[in-house]
Amino acid sequence: MQTKVYLTDEEMPRQWYNIAADLPSPLQPPLGPDGNPITPDMLAPVFPMNIIEQEVSTQRWIDIPEEVLAILSKWRPTPLHRALALEKALGTPARIYYKNESVSPPGSHKPNTAVAQAWYNKQFGIKRITTETGAGQWGSALAFACSLLGLECKVFMVRISFDQKPFRKLMMQTWGATCVASPSTETQAGRQILAKHPNTPGSLGIAISEAIEAAVTDPTGATRYSLGSVLNHVLLHQTIIGLESKKQLEKLGEKKVDVVIGCAGGGSNFAGLAFPFVNDKIHGADIAVIPVEPTSCPTMTRGPFVYDHGDTAKMTPLLPMHSLGHDFIPPPIHAGGLRYHGMAPLVSQAIIEGLLTPRAIDQIECYEAAVLFARTEGIIPAPETSHAIAAAIQEAKKAREEGREKVILFGLSGHGLMDLSGYDNFFQGKLTNYPLPESEMGSAIRELNGLPKPKVVRSGKW
């Protein structure tokens, strides 16, 4: 039986899908410090104008530039697999499929947008891109993209990860990027923090502040900043994942998908796979669409829909999103990419609309799922990805109980070869679930009280 579908290069999607054209209620705008909507001009020192135009576009289909396609085709179209061995191990009547983004050279879905962003920056005349990275997935993907496009790349890596994950830093170096520990002495923001807290482990919030400062203060004006998730254009670039998956399921003769599952930190991996199916749902299809998060960072399942900053240091505009509060510090789970206080506005609005049914899963259940997957399907998944696998297994067991032949699709967003210490802790019984009492979430959310409130707009259709 065929368990894998490739597409030819010719079958690769030529356009990205922009869900902003189809959301029943339009997205509310980002707000500036004065509570008024941000204008494109205000973002111009941070992002190149061609990306800002994409960020605010409501055009449904947006052409993928030929040169971007050529680079993506180094590893795309990615394979779609049937998880026959996993199905057998679960004794489920469900057919489980997974879209394998782990085959990209940096090992995850992140290069899909890194290549596009680097290309648009280059088109706009930009020579150098700055960014931040936590665990290192995003930083290495952007280093990879800049290397192939001949741009300089500067990555501010959270100090504790910089020290604990030297291999990620080496990936970036091998691709020619400069990676420094944050806080660094290279920015005002970094120096201020270091003066007060010389031994700080750093944070994503601080690293974002440094990367933005390094971009906007370049006297040549040829530097811009890049973000790896959350924003509309990032989610747009990832929709190639779901568009390919749809073609591949058709090739396998699957006419209907019942459940689509992706893990969600900032939201771009989930949205990339799911939004083309959410489009079907908007137009009447009966599909359960499930973004999965850790119970220890329950942005979608327990965080309110608010206007909040994207970073701890309040450098970014206010975004309408589910948030645990910009001061919330998630527990040290191994899925570093899911340790984010907020959620992409497009994903948040789709939740408010009732189009998505978010789910939170405990860390230990996710590792159990990851190990079962590795031993049946052969791929060792990233800790983030294990959340999608755990939800797929929950759904497959439900199908077994109901005796239903469901079709389940999940996103294999990345491999775990750079994150094996989490498996070590799991095998040694050292993992915990970090249950999160209401008291620990409360204070960060209360910080939001003085900020503007987004409208909770529901069309009432779902």
Add this chain to the structure above:
Amino acid sequence: MQTKVYLTDEEMPRQWYNIAADLPSPLQPPLGPDGNPITPDMLAPVFPMNIIEQEVSTQRWIDIPEEVLAILSKWRPTPLHRALALEKALGTPARIYYKNESVSPPGSHKPNTAVAQAWYNKQFGIKRITTETGAGQWGSALAFACSLLGLECKVFMVRISFDQKPFRKLMMQTWGATCVASPSTETQAGRQILAKHPNTPGSLGIAISEAIEAAVTDPTGATRYSLGSVLNHVLLHQTIIGLESKKQLEKLGEKKVDVVIGCAGGGSNFAGLAFPFVNDKIHGADIAVIPVEPTSCPTMTRGPFVYDHGDTAKMTPLLPMHSLGHDFIPPPIHAGGLRYHGMAPLVSQAIIEGLLTPRAIDQIECYEAAVLFARTEGIIPAPETSHAIAAAIQEAKKAREEGREKVILFGLSGHGLMDLSGYDNFFQGKLTNYPLPESEMGSAIRELNGLPKPKVVRSGKW
């Protein structure tokens, strides 16, 4: 321009190619301790009989079992890429192609034979496979294969690598294998060494002894041993690489290949890619076929063709091969998979026949090539693989000097994501080439003087 070719699952080769059917001079047999040829029965406690039959077979085409194909198809056919960006960086008129074996879940070509060997063992009623591993590529590939086929797997990992490369051990554990440091207290051989040298860093020779002992002393009789290179059946299983490559080059309209290049440690990666092209050469095609080794372990370029043991402890039969002597301890280069004193008998005989033109390259030149490759083609190669890349670059530069449109194919045997510390040393200028004076090779080769001598049989055609 198309830079990548996939094949469909249906286009995957259905048979392996056995060069033993076509070598102008037949392979000389392995010899036992008494100097007489080994019989299949003598190997029966070590390997299952179906694998022993393959080892001695001279049948040209051997069917790949359906279940093996089904598992290989999780990541095969692997893509063939045109290295357009590398060509551009070199300014060469040559067209450079590479066959990408790094996309397998363990990240190298090793699973091609691991899956086949595990399957034949299972067919023969074996429940448990033992093996040794140095740097960990082979151990993790066998752990992966055993996991998918439901066999137990026990890996003896050289102590120094066990301590220095905890991630490789974790990969094996995640796939359910047991990995112990060698020498261990679990075998007679291990205990003897530990009694004499309690702080030994271990060696591949000791680990082989332990793995064989653990197989042959299992009182249930349901354990066998598995080797990841050197032997005829291992090379056979790898020929799927070259057979796919030929189909892919045809699809791209390339009618003639001028140069085929692979790195060679034990010889299976090189042979897997090259032997189907060597077949063409035997039948008249004009192709340069280049196995590449480190200058610091110059088995093919400076080692004599002799009868020698495959391991330091002299547990294995005597094999007719190029060897630096079983006592030779290669310098600590990062390409651990190329640190082997011998070379596969099939590769050795093809060298003697003049079918291959071996080449040795310095470590630093290999890392320079690896970094250029990573920054142009986007994939960070394994240190072993960098030897093939360096030779391909040498050939591409030669084509530029000659102004010739050569077609160059090399094997990208694996990615380097688990071996980034070598890149770190390279960037810090800490690498050396370990030039090897005659005096350092001599003593190990002199050890061979008392052993039988193979005939140097050359048909004189090349």
